[in-house]
Amino acid sequence: MTALLEARDVTKIFRSGFIARKETTALEDFSLRIDPEQPCITAVVGESGSGKTTMARLLLGLELPTKGDVLYKGQPLARMKRHEWLQFRRDVQAVFQDPFEVYNPFYRVDHVLEVPIDKFGLAQSKAERRSLMVRALDAVGLRPEETLGRFPHQLSGGQRQRIMVARALLLKPRLIIADEPVSMIDASLRATVLDNLRKLNEQFGISIIYITHDLTTAYQIGHNIVVLYRGSVAEAGDVRLVVKEPQHPYTQLLCGSIPLPDPSRPWREQPMPSEIARQAKEDRGCKFATRCPHTFEPCLEKAPPLFHTDAHRAAACYLYRQDVALAGDEMDSIFIAMEGEVARR
Amino acid sequence: MLNCTKAPFLVNFSHLLIVPVNRQICRSQDWDRAQYPTGDRRLKVMSPLLEVQDLHVYYQTARGPVKAVNGVSFEVRVGERYGLIGESGSGKSTIALAILRLIKPPGQIVSGRILLDGVDLLGLSEEEMRQQRLASVALVTQGAMNSLNPVIRIRDLIADGLSNHGVRMSAREIQTHIADLLARVGLRSEVAGMYPHELSGGMKQRVCIAIAISLRPRLIIADEPTSALDVVVQRQVMQTLRKVQEELGAAVILIGHDMGLMAQFADRMGVVYAGRQVEEGGVxxxxxxxxxxxxxxxxxxxxxxxxxxxxxxxxxxxxxxxxxxxxxxxxxxxxxxxxxxxxxxxxxxxxxxxxxxxxxxxxxxxxxxxxxxxxxxxxxx
Incomplete structure (x- = not known):
């Protein structure tokens, strides 16, 4: 079974500096398969600089990997022909972070919906084009008569972001990559955008990669989660397991830092890094060793592989070295599949 | 500005010639002797530090006035952490700017009173108000880390505020004061010699807190101070803010839309909707x-x-x-x-x-x- 989109041992290194060359590894040996038969929502979380946006850009073909391949239906993106690109651009859609920047303020919002329809020749007549737009807006819960014909500044951030989801939906994609879609929207309007994404997954069978730094929303809509730390996977698996009982010390730190909306449950004290953590090198061994409260000798030597700690979870930490180590590209084998029958398109 | 950078060919005698007016503000040993009582979050001293009474701020537009703040009254007590929560466009940031009298035309404070320690801020002259900013009321804004001038070292950024407010200190005193400020926000003293681009977002936001507390203000207004940071750093910055606030005995107004942050940080909070305060109470x-x-x-x-x-x-x-x-x-x-x-x-x-x-x-x-x-x-x- 060929995956719809697959990242195979992808590494991305950014080089900068003119005289003193500086290398930044944004993503290291990352593998992920998106199976078209099992549409599910995969949340990717991590702090800023953890490589989540680089991962999105690599999967969207906006960036080429330094090492490894991104494959679309078994074909490496780097060697695809024009008509294959066109198909790829239809199947894989993006929703970006900033609902203000993606609009051209001189055009009415209809413009962002008309362009893909015209580009891909989805409609034969103006009336047909209009009905496509209306249907897409309906699907994201916007009233077309209140949205179409308006300028971007007349709509709220949440509405603008939902129009972007509607635009993605127009093309009937198989996969939507949403990079921080709600981080710039008010808390009270986030729910609707997230609900839209979840409905797309459930009703239209579209896979979604939901990139965020917010564990709460990742937990709310994700089925599976991948926690990135400085370009490597720290923990991955069933979102309920990972968020509720985190195993990797970094995930534990992340979960412990969520400000809970409950004054009676204050932030707990952050554990201090262990003594030996001071000897840890940035470029050798486990990347989290310098900040980890559990660092011990093996962590300083070699980066840990993903240990298969539960049926549906793996953690890259030597604390679980008694468990079976997974090969880099086996990560998705532990993901939970969608339960029940998913409505097919 | 030049007073503190000490150019190599100029010997700066200014500190010998001018009587130190505000020197006592910055003596580091005074810091830990908390001037204002702090303690349990429910048992704050009841005297109000800031009183906002029936504040109206309108933005005049061609289509009529936008009533961004429409009759808001609240008070913040000494040493208290007060939260203001609301959606974007609810007027919460305008309230912050009004307290600092930084509303620019077409915005206008139409009516109301803002009393800080009994002084009506709206009645002060522009120069008197400038003296109050930073010294009595400091602001840490949303994108504060991007407000740091990229070609000025952190040391000079902090010293700038001091010299602007008439603090006369010797270069050495300034050095120790800056090192002390940085230590308070959990930064190494080497940071003083760095440029803003050498720091991460969380470190820059902590530098902004250091600047905000450099003159020991009695009120710090933090307008979404962590909205651009991720959870781990957010927690560090908020805990830093809380630590310095408690050490200083200053009051903080935290403005934001994150209910979780409010629950973790504030003692009392006010809910703002469409320029009106709809509810207020203990967290x-x-x-x-x-x-x-x-x-x-x-x-x-x-x-x-x-x-x-x-x-x-x-x-x-x-x-x-x-x-x-x-x-x-x-x-x-x-x-x-x-x-x-x-x-x-x-x-x-x-x-x-x-x-x-x-x-x-x-x-x-x-x-x-x-x-x-x-x-x-x-x-x-």
């Missing part, structure tokens, strides 16, 4: 028993880690500030709307001591004591 009470339907909606639409896949959609959008609804500003979105709500504007009234809400339901028989589950049911029906 524990407000989270346990929100009285205003808007606060209830906010509480109910919080994504939690308790239950998966429960989304409470907040129905409707905030009103246009150009054309506010008659009566209660929240009535078009309110699940309990009555005829009276469309006609008469509710005033803040006491629910019990220390907890106020502006809602007509508080007069009537309909009880507002609903559980979150009931509220969610009400909203979705």
């Amino acid at each position: 524990e009470e407000l989270f346990a028993q929100p009285k205003h339907p808007y606060s209830q909606l906010l509480m109910a639409s919080l994504p939690t880690l308790e239950e998966k896949g429960v989304f409470q959609e907040a129905q409707g959008a905030p009103p246009s500030m150009l054309d506010l609804p008659t009566g209660c500003v929240f009535h078009p979105r309110c699940p309990y709307v009555m005829e009276r709500c469309t006609l008469e504007e509710p005033q803040l009234q006491m629910v019990w001591s220390g907890h106020r809400a502006a809602c007509h339901l508080l007069d009537g028989d309909r009880s507002l004591d609903r559980s979150v589950a009931q509220i969610q049911e009400d909203i979705s029906s």
Whole structure:
């Protein structure tokens, strides 16, 4: 079974500096398969600089990997022909972070919906084009008569972001990559955008990669989660397991830092890094060793592989070295599949 | 500015010639002798530090005035952490700017009084107000880390504020003061010699806190100080802010839309909707028993880690500030709307001591004591 989109041992290194060359590894040996038969929502979380946006850009073909391949239906993106690109651009859609920047303020919002329809020749007549737009807006819960014909500044951030989801939906994609879609929207309007994404997954069978730094929303809509730390996977698996009982010390730190909306449950004290953590090198061994409260000798030597700690979870930490180590590209084998029958398109 | 950078060919005698006016402000040994009592979050001294009375701030536009702040009154006590929560466009940042008198035309403070320690800030001259900023009221803004001048070292950024406020210190005193400030926000002293681009976002935000506390203000206004940072760094910055606030005995107004952050940080909070304050109370009470339907909606639409896949959609959008609804500003979105709500504007009234809400339901028989589950049911029906 060929995956719809697959990242195979992808590494991305950014080089900068003119005289003193500086290398930044944004993503290291990352593998992920998106199976078209099992549409599910995969949340990717991590702090800023953890490589989540680089991962999105690599999967969207906006960036080429330094090492490894991104494959679309078994074909490496780097060697695809024009008509294959066109198909790829239809199947894989993006929703970006900033609902203000993606609009051209001189055009009415209809413009962002008309362009893909015209580009891909989805409609034969103006009336047909209009009905496509209306249907897409309906699907994201916007009233077309209140949205179409308006300028971007007349709509709220949440509405603008939902129009972007509607635009993605127009093309009937198989996969939507949403990079921080709600981080710039008010808390009270986030729910609707997230609900839209979840409905797309459930009703239209579209896979979604939901990139965020917010564990709460990742937990709310994700089925599976991948926690990135400085370009490597720290923990991955069933979102309920990972968020509720985190195993990797970094995930534990992340979960412990969520400000809970409950004054009676204050932030707990952050554990201090262990003594030996001071000897840890940035470029050798486990990347989290310098900040980890559990660092011990093996962590300083070699980066840990993903240990298969539960049926549906793996953690890259030597604390679980008694468990079976997974090969880099086996990560998705532990993901939970969608339960029940998913409505097919 | 030059006083503190000490150019190699100039010997700076200014500190010998001028009588040190404000020197006592910055002696580091005074810092730990807390000038103002602090302690348990419920037992703050009751005297008000800041009183905002019936504040109106309008932005004049071609289509009429935008009433960004429309009659807001609250007080912040000495050493207290006060939260202001509301959606974007609700006027919460305008309140912050009004307290600092930084509203620029077409914005205008139409009426109201802002008393800081009994001094009416709106009655001060421009120069007197400039002296108050940073020295009495400091601001840490949303993108504060991007406000650091990229070609000036951190040391000089901090010293700039000091010299601007007439602090005369020798270069050595300035050095120790800066090192002390940086240590207070958890940064190494080497940071003083760095440029802003050499620091991460969280470090830059902590530099901004260091600048904000450099003159020991009595009030720090933090306007979404962590909205651009991720959770781990957010927690570090908020804990830093809390630590320095407690050491200084300063009061903090935290402005934001993150209910979680409010719950973790504030002692009391006010809920702002469309330029009006709709509810105010202690954080524990407000989270346990929100009285205003808007606060209830906010509480109910919080994504939690308790239950998966429960989304409470907040129905409707905030009103246009150009054309506010008659009566209660929240009535078009309110699940309990009555005829009276469309006609008469509710005033803040006491629910019990220390907890106020502006809602007509508080007069009537309909009880507002609903559980979150009931509220969610009400909203979705």
